[in-house]
Amino acid sequence: MNAYYSQEAHGPFELVSIGEIALEEGGAIPDCRLAVATHGSLNAARDNAILVTTWYSGTSKIMEQVYIGAGRALDPSKYFIICVNQIGNGLSTSPHNSEGALAGPGFPKVRIGDDVRAQHKLLTETFKLDRLALVVGGSMGAQQTYEWAVRYPDFVKRAAPIAGTAKNTEHDSLFTETLVEAIETDPGFRGGRYETPADVAAGLKRHAKLWTVMGWSTDFFRAGKHRAMGFDSLPAFVDNFMTGYFAPMDPNDLLAMAWKWQRGDVSRNTNGDLAAALGRVKAKTFVMPISTDMFFRVDDCEVEQKLIPGSELRPLASIDGHLGLFGTDPQMLAQLDANLRELLATAVG
Amino acid sequence: MNAYYSQEAHGPFELVSIGEIALEEGGAIPDCRLAVATHGSLNAARDNAILVTTWYSGTSKIMEQVYIGAGRALDPSKYFIICVNQIGNGLSTSPHNSEGALAGPGFPKVRIGDDVRAQHKLLTETFKLDRLALVVGGSMGAQQTYEWAVRYPDFVKRAAPIAGTAKNTEHDSLFTETLVEAIETDPGFRGGRYETPADVAAGLKRHAKLWTVMGWSTDFFRAGKHRAMGFDSLPAFVDNFMTGYFAPMDPNDLLAMAWKWQRGDVSRNTNGDLAAALGRVKAKTFVMPISTDMFFRVDDCEVEQKLIPGSELRPLASIDGHLGLFGTDPQMLAQLDANLRELLATAVG
Numbered sequence: 001m002n003a004y005y006s007q008e009a010h011g012p013f014e015l016v017s018i019g020e021i022a023l024e025e026g027g028a029i030p031d032c033r034l035a036v037a038t039h040g041s042l043n044a045a046r047d048n049a050i051l052v053t054t055w056y057s058g059t060s061k062i063m064e065q066v067y068i069g070a071g072r073a074l075d076p077s078k079y080f081i082i083c084v085n086q087i088g089n090g091l092s093t094s095p096h097n098s099e100g101a102l103a104g105p106g107f108p109k110v111r112i113g114d115d116v117r118a119q120h121k122l123l124t125e126t127f128k129l130d131r132l133a134l135v136v137g138g139s140m141g142a143q144q145t146y147e148w149a150v151r152y153p154d155f156v157k158r159a160a161p162i163a164g165t166a167k168n169t170e171h172d173s174l175f176t177e178t179l180v181e182a183i184e185t186d187p188g189f190r191g192g193r194y195e196t197p198a199d200v201a202a203g204l205k206r207h208a209k210l211w212t213v214m215g216w217s218t219d220f221f222r223a224g225k226h227r228a229m230g231f232d233s234l235p236a237f238v239d240n241f242m243t244g245y246f247a248p249m250d251p252n253d254l255l256a257m258a259w260k261w262q263r264g265d266v267s268r269n270t271n272g273d274l275a276a277a278l279g280r281v282k283a284k285t286f287v288m289p290i291s292t293d294m295f296f297r298v299d300d301c302e303v304e305q306k307l308i309p310g311s312e313l314r315p316l317a318s319i320d321g322h323l324g325l326f327g328t329d330p331q332m333l334a335q336l337d338a339n340l341r342e343l344l345a346t347a348v349g
Numbered sequence: 350m351n352a353y354y355s356q357e358a359h360g361p362f363e364l365v366s367i368g369e370i371a372l373e374e375g376g377a378i379p380d381c382r383l384a385v386a387t388h389g390s391l392n393a394a395r396d397n398a399i400l401v402t403t404w405y406s407g408t409s410k411i412m413e414q415v416y417i418g419a420g421r422a423l424d425p426s427k428y429f430i431i432c433v434n435q436i437g438n439g440l441s442t443s444p445h446n447s448e449g450a451l452a453g454p455g456f457p458k459v460r461i462g463d464d465v466r467a468q469h470k471l472l473t474e475t476f477k478l479d480r481l482a483l484v485v486g487g488s489m490g491a492q493q494t495y496e497w498a499v500r501y502p503d504f505v506k507r508a509a510p511i512a513g514t515a516k517n518t519e520h521d522s523l524f525t526e527t528l529v530e531a532i533e534t535d536p537g538f539r540g541g542r543y544e545t546p547a548d549v550a551a552g553l554k555r556h557a558k559l560w561t562v563m564g565w566s567t568d569f570f571r572a573g574k575h576r577a578m579g580f581d582s583l584p585a586f587v588d589n590f591m592t593g594y595f596a597p598m599d600p601n602d603l604l605a606m607a608w609k610w611q612r613g614d615v616s617r618n619t620n621g622d623l624a625a626a627l628g629r630v631k632a633k634t635f636v637m638p639i640s641t642d643m644f645f646r647v648d649d650c651e652v653e654q655k656l657i658p659g660s661e662l663r664p665l666a667s668i669d670g671h672l673g674l675f676g677t678d679p680q681m682l683a684q685l686d687a688n689l690r691e692l693l694a695t696a697v698g
Binding site: 170173175177178185187202206212214216218238294297299 | 518519520522523524526527534536551555558559561563565570571583587643644646648649652
């Protein structure tokens, strides 16, 4: 086991078994456990539930810390907020916490659609919900948000995909491939049969460097925000903050998420027709790219937004790039909250 | 020897020995040979010479093919155009064509300032010049252009740095580090003691992927320009075009250039004071970043441009990103030529 993925580090969360999930790529996860953290209470009308999804390497904990709280748009005094950790993220069923044939490099390929069907099963069977006031998530969480809105258009009343796409771009898939290769080329990775993440430390560090190059922005570094965060140089920021962030994570878990991320594509629901897929969406949708995001660029997100009926493009102005998702820019969070408040106040059918 | 760096592939060029060059990092290149290609003739006033510099992985050949010709701004019927290949690029003195202690991984560290002093020696001693009508180059060629204008302000009458910076950013240095590591982590690299570039094919391919991610732009791929270039998918573009481009190159040569690129900084001439360095420039300077360049961004270039007396920011609008330098966007080349014509028509002291 890996102490990083513990209740102490990421809790409180509850592990909920939803039984067997058949996978789009074939095979199944026989006993799929989703790590779930909830905040607030379901109202009598059962119409105040919000689903919060997670991104690559993230868990429900950072969503709680950065996005949820009294006075925030995602306010537990008003809403029943359900954070579901994606399959493979280390808290839910993942390579490192599976046994037998599913363990480590034997873990099956999981798609965004599998996650969303698993989450739907959780919400309908465990929580007895038939609607969501909002689905919101960033990056891979946005992929799940789009998938929800396309797959269950009557269930999702509002959608807020942040810094992510409905259909991953070729460019982004290649970026993710460089992340994968940074890990897999480490001799210590041994085809996924390493003993601890420390065996893959060099690969995880190269992976952290690629994230540093693409994850923030040149404006972020020119403004010296890494220095303002307490690191006296970019190498110190890489060594301590970025490498420190990824170092304890399980490489096979990261790779399971990366495989899923690369292939996110709602048009799988409509035989490859993206316009048809996004045309299905009934949720009132605010598409929120981050202005300086280097891989989920505003222009790329706008192309998709225009295919969603009644949607609005609401770019978040920040120099922090994609990793502004970490909450490093309070002004960006204020913009996000204002958008979410407006979205939640919008009447829906 | 490596047939890629031949007269057949990159000529005609002449190898000119400029004797010993002492290096800023210590040591020397005892017999420094610069590969030089000229176009046109020096006029009687000896004031129509233009220096064209080269970028990472590039040689004088692509400068000839993409930037020089009858009817172009760099017109050999009007100007005496001297293309000088940078040290380490495979045509000039480089790791792969050096012998003894300087061969391969034993090649000394060379800085942009060393290149510019070597070029100055060539121009003053071999060509007997005392002025340049223009220095122009892209990327690392822009680094050399800035270094020329700062180091020899009376010699350089006009300067056109394209898609590059006077002082490399921390962000860009880290991007370059990921390129270096892609090569060095290939077991076939063997600390630089490989037998042929083919031994390092996997590392060179990873290096090509990183260039694909950062070198073009998401707009370029969204517009399908890789398809328009004849590749039916991004993997095909990576495998054939990008990997094919880098595969024959000498890894130690690339690393010599990368080391130099990472550390480009004209403020080394002024004890770290960038404003003082750029304040020295007397050349009429047009700073020309490419609008979608992901690592030499317009905003980063503008900060430097504002420190150069009388300079102008002339961004080139293109969706092709940094590698628009390859000449893939005719409209960008037209903008560039218009700027260069205007610059060359500007009266100077």
